[in-house]
Amino acid sequence: MSTWVAMxxxxxxxxxxxxxxxxxxxxxxxxxSVFKVAGKxxxxxxxxxxxxRVSLKCEPELAEQLRxxxxxxxxxxxxxxxxxxxxxxxxxxxDQMITDMIEDSYDLVVSSLPRARQQRSAGAATxxxxxxxxxxxxxxxGSPSRGR
Numbered sequence: 335m336s337t338w339v340a341m342x343x344x345x346x347x348x349x350x351x352x353x354x355x356x357x358x359x360x361x362x363x364x365x366x367s368v369f370k371v372a373g374k375x376x377x378x379x380x381x382x383x384x385x386x387r388v389s390l391k392c393e394p395e396l397a398e399q400l401r402x403x404x405x406x407x408x409x410x411x412x413x414x415x416x417x418x419x420x421x422x423x424x425x426x427x428x429d430q431m432i433t434d435m436i437e438d439s440y441d442l443v444v445s446s447l448p449r450a451r452q453q454r455s456a457g458a459a460t461x462x463x464x465x466x467x468x469x470x471x472x473x474x475x476g477s478p479s480r481g482r
Contacts, residue, residue, distance in 0.1 A: 346423065346432070355371045376436075392438065394417060406424055
């Protein structure tokens, strides 16, 4: 079994905060970072904890599969175990796998938001305002697109 150099707390925090509209809060005290989008939690971590752990939202079937496959993936600690996994960041999982799980958690939370809040959260990463009826904006490739 290969062991990777484990992602550190700073890298984990940086990745969570790089996602559109993400914010770090400390509702459980300064030792626990809660990462939210539109006020909804997508990641929870005691960044000073050794080994580093992060709890992430997950589709229930995938959550169970990950737990069966990887020793470093456990049922969510103090969370709904059907929807949350706690991942031990000990080098047994690649950084890419951990970042994928963070992004999947974020995407699950964003997809559960009302459409207007989804657009506001996604808009936090772009400078373009949402299109209004009858307005024309440039698409990502520069060609004009019609607002809805």
